[in-house]
Amino acid sequence: MTVGLFIPCYVNQFYPNAAKATLELLQKLGVDVVYPTKQTCCGQPMANSGFEHLSQGCNDLFIENFSSFDYIVGPSASCVLHIKDHLHSDKAAVKASEIRSKIYELVEFLTDVLKVEKLDASFPHKVGLHHSCHGLRGLYLSQMSELNAAPFSKPKQLLNMVKGLEQISLDRQDECCGFGGTFCVSEEAVSVKMGKDRITDHSKNGAEYITSSDLSCLMHLEGILHRNKSKVKIVHIAEILNSSL
Amino acid sequence: MKGTLNKDHAELAEAFIKDEERVDWHDGALWFIRAKRDLASKKISEWETLREAASQIKTNVLSNLHQYLLQFEENLKKNGIIVHWADNAEEHNEIVYSILKAKEITQMVKSKSMLTEECHLNEYLEERGIEVVNSDLGEYIQQIDNEPPSHIVLPCIHKRKEEIGELFHEHLGTEKGLSDPTLLARVARKHLRNIFLTRRAALTGVNFAVAETGEYVVCTNEGNADMGAHLSEVQIASMGLEKIIPQKKHLAVFLRLLARSATGQPITIYSSHYKKPRKGQEMHLILVDAGRTRQLAREDFRGSLKCIKCGSCMNTCPVYRKSGGLSYHNTISGPIGAILAPNLDMRKHADLPYASTLCGSCSNVCPVKINIHEQLYKWRQVIVKEGYAANTKALSMKAMAWTLSSPGSFTTAGKAGRWVMHNIPFVMNNKLNPWYKQRDMPEGPKESFSQWYVKNEVDNKKNNSK
Numbered sequence: 275m276t277v278g279l280f281i282p283c284y285v286n287q288f289y290p291n292a293a294k295a296t297l298e299l300l301q302k303l304g305v306d307v308v309y310p311t312k313q314t315c316c317g318q319p320m321a322n323s324g325f326e327h328l329s330q331g332c333n334d335l336f337i338e339n340f341s342s343f344d345y346i347v348g349p350s351a352s353c354v355l356h357i358k359d360h361l362h363s364d365k366a367a368v369k370a371s372e373i374r375s376k377i378y379e380l381v382e383f384l385t386d387v388l389k390v391e392k393l394d395a396s397f398p399h400k401v402g403l404h405h406s407c408h409g410l411r412g413l414y415l416s417q418m419s420e421l422n423a424a425p426f427s428k429p430k431q432l433l434n435m436v437k438g439l440e441q442i443s444l445d446r447q448d449e450c451c452g453f454g455g456t457f458c459v460s461e462e463a464v465s466v467k468m469g470k471d472r473i474t475d476h477s478k479n480g481a482e483y484i485t486s487s488d489l490s491c492l493m494h495l496e497g498i499l500h501r502n503k504s505k506v507k508i509v510h511i512a513e514i515l516n517s518s519l
Numbered sequence: 520m521k522g523t524l525n526k527d528h529a530e531l532a533e534a535f536i537k538d539e540e541r542v543d544w545h546d547g548a549l550w551f552i553r554a555k556r557d558l559a560s561k562k563i564s565e566w567e568t569l570r571e572a573a574s575q576i577k578t579n580v581l582s583n584l585h586q587y588l589l590q591f592e593e594n595l596k597k598n599g600i601i602v603h604w605a606d607n608a609e610e611h612n613e614i615v616y617s618i619l620k621a622k623e624i625t626q627m628v629k630s631k632s633m634l635t636e637e638c639h640l641n642e643y644l645e646e647r648g649i650e651v652v653n654s655d656l657g658e659y660i661q662q663i664d665n666e667p668p669s670h671i672v673l674p675c676i677h678k679r680k681e682e683i684g685e686l687f688h689e690h691l692g693t694e695k696g697l698s699d700p701t702l703l704a705r706v707a708r709k710h711l712r713n714i715f716l717t718r719r720a721a722l723t724g725v726n727f728a729v730a731e732t733g734e735y736v737v738c739t740n741e742g743n744a745d746m747g748a749h750l751s752e753v754q755i756a757s758m759g760l761e762k763i764i765p766q767k768k769h770l771a772v773f774l775r776l777l778a779r780s781a782t783g784q785p786i787t788i789y790s791s792h793y794k795k796p797r798k799g800q801e802m803h804l805i806l807v808d809a810g811r812t813r814q815l816a817r818e819d820f821r822g823s824l825k826c827i828k829c830g831s832c833m834n835t836c837p838v839y840r841k842s843g844g845l846s847y848h849n850t851i852s853g854p855i856g857a858i859l860a861p862n863l864d865m866r867k868h869a870d871l872p873y874a875s876t877l878c879g880s881c882s883n884v885c886p887v888k889i890n891i892h893e894q895l896y897k898w899r900q901v902i903v904k905e906g907y908a909a910n911t912k913a914l915s916m917k918a919m920a921w922t923l924s925s926p927g928s929f930t931t932a933g934k935a936g937r938w939v940m941h942n943i944p945f946v947m948n949n950k951l952n953p954w955y956k957q958r959d960m961p962e963g964p965k966e967s968f969s970q971w972y973v974k975n976e977v978d979n980k981k982n983n984s985k
Contacts, residue, residue: 281968281969283939283943284939284943284945284946285968286939286967286968286969287939287940287946287963287967288946288960288961288963288964289961289964289968290964290966290967290968290971291964293968294968294971297972297976309969309972309976311969311972311973314939315939315943319943319944319945321896322877322896322899323873323899323903324899324900324901324902324903324904324908325903326900327900327903327904407876407877407878407879407880408877408879410879411878411879411880411882411883412879418880418883419557420557420835420880420883420884421567421883422560422561422563422564422566422567423567446550449837449880450837450876450878450880452837452838452876453876453945454875454876454877454878455876455877455944455945456873456944456945457873457875457876458944458945458954459944459945459952459953459954460529460873460944460953461528461529461532461838461873461874462529462533462953462954462956462957463529463532463533463536464529464532464533464536464838464841464842464874465876466956466957466958467536467539467542467841468837468838468841468876469958471543471546471841490945493945493960493961494945494958496959496961497954497958497959497960497961498957498958500958500959501957501958501959
């Protein structure tokens with residue numbers, strides 16, 4: 275099994291440690307991982323702003339980079355969901371459709387494909403789990419609070435395998451952080467207020483770290499935490515699962 | 520009317536958020552209702568089945584609307600109700616006016632009806648010398664404050680009791696500083712009772728119109744629709760075409776969903792069936808299109824017409840809770856308003872589909888399973904293609920810049936990296952970027968992942984894999 279590692283553009287630029295942790299974790303679990311170095315942006319910022327029709331360049335490049343792999347795995351629920359829902363190509367329709375069904379967000383790849391039951395990880399801290407909306411309601415990584423349906427949580431299932439880690443509970447278990455792609459700048463005031471309120475929920479419930487399967491949410495929250503000189507830190511779930519502190 | 524003219528959602532929201540204590544209170548009040556809705560919906564094991572049934576009944580209605588409307592009209596007539604058809608708001612208002620004029624009526628009481636808000640009926644009638652009093656308490660409060668409702672179920676949810684006390688002091692002569700909700704409600708009740716007793720005409724909205732029987736159902740908690748209707752000699756009901764349900768038995772699905780979704784109540788206090796006029800009474804029903812058939816023809820958006828106006832998408836929407844209903848500058852606010860409004864005026868409402876993080880909570884509380892967040896995404900595509908993106912100020916500046924320099928053409932990691940830094944709106948390395956107003960950017964690492972990978976991994980890979 276060869277996995278193509280999909281590292282979203284801003285993760286590549288700003289959070290190389292999360293990308294390294296993803297790579298190392300998959301390798302530790304015995305997966306053959308290849309990172310296609312010519313990858314760029316998945317096109318989501320454009321498409322979510324209404325410019326989907328101009329994102330064909332991104333689509334074609336994505337297909338070129340990733341169609342040869344058995345699976346594609348990325349440490350970002352939002353970018354993975356975008357590919358799953360919107361990757362298309364008239365000239366390579368079959369390849370596009372194959373990619374849509376073989377792309378996985380890291381957490382679901384671990385629980386659903388590798389069926390990981392044990393991790394050699396240790397992270398002795400109080401951690402609040404932030405559900406990315408695209409991971410929650412798009413990829414169904416956990417059961418959402420809106421539905422009358424049986425609860426489950428793939429990220430929690432993995433975090434439970436980490437030694438020393440204490441998961442805190444939140445007042446609002448799955449509310450949006452307000453990042454929202456372009457929304458974070460076009461609706462700056464609402465975006466920041468939503469982020470501040472999420473942070474308050476985590477900090478008042480004792481979180482030392484906020485983790486998520488989406489770095490875009492975390493980048494937004496970190497930006498607010500840093501500006502307000504908070505002690506609470508953000509960490510991508512791959513870094514925890516790959517951690518041996 | 521207090522105006523929101525020429526300001527887009529982002530600007531109006533920013534103004535609302537300045538008073539952070541009020542935002543926290545507003546957010547908390549609506550979240551409390553969302554939590555009540557969660558409890559109520561989880562007490563019914565068949566909740567998700569009910570939602571699916573309601574959605575499918577509405578799909579059937581939208582697919583056979585023509586037939587159901589004719590059946591409904593026929594049965595209304597059999598029951599002695601006078602039927603009117605209005606193509607648009609103007610026609611609707613003219614019909615109401617002509618009914619009142621024929622009876623020389625100059626005062627009317629009106630229960631909750633978002634349709635008449637949408638048609639600006641009150642203003643139209645007032646310009647022609649007819650006084651209208653809104654009898655739903657929340658709408659009454661909004662009316663005396665000369666402000667539109669901010670929420671379809673809770674019209675004055677953005678007002679605190681002290682502000683309502685101040686309004687009552689000014690308009691109803693209550694003691695200054697009185698803000699006890701029970702006392703204020705008693706004063707309003709006394710005032711409205713006199714209105715009910717003296718008005719010859721009463722207008723109500725319609726929650727459900729039953730094609731099979733020619734009756735319509737109005738749901739209220741205050742009984743105000745009934746008070747108005749039962750004491751009137753002329754009773755008028757205004758409804759959008761989409762309010763039809765095929766059979767009476769379908770109420771067993773919708774009435775169970777409506778109040779639970781709206782407020783967490785098992786059912787509204789009053790679910791009143793109106794079927795035929797009393798002796799000496801005249802009953803009119805106005806069927807209004809006002810853009811609904813246009814929306815019906817839009818394949819991607821016709822599902823929005825399933826809406827039963829419960830308001831649960833507003834209560835759950837974090838953007839709505841933090842920005843207030845009036846920031847949507849449209850009669851129907853919140854997520855559902857944002858997918859209905861562009862159909863009415865795409866230029867004016869081009870900003871609304873962008874007033875969302877696309878978190879998807881709305882679609883999953885919706886009792887008729889409208890895919891609201893997917894429609895928001897689709898409206899964005901339409902708005903850009905139709906050339907209205909420039910109407911959303913923030914978007915026009917930021918979106919254009921990066922779409923003109925698609926990263927697809929870059930094939931080396933370095934170039935792509937520079938593209939990301941300069942063009943992805945939330946990453947743009949520029950102090951004018953709104954990101955920096957209240958947030959920092961992560962400190963740039965020494966090297967990107969791709970630089971590190973090329974240095975450290977490529978050689979290993981060559982040895983280990985194909």
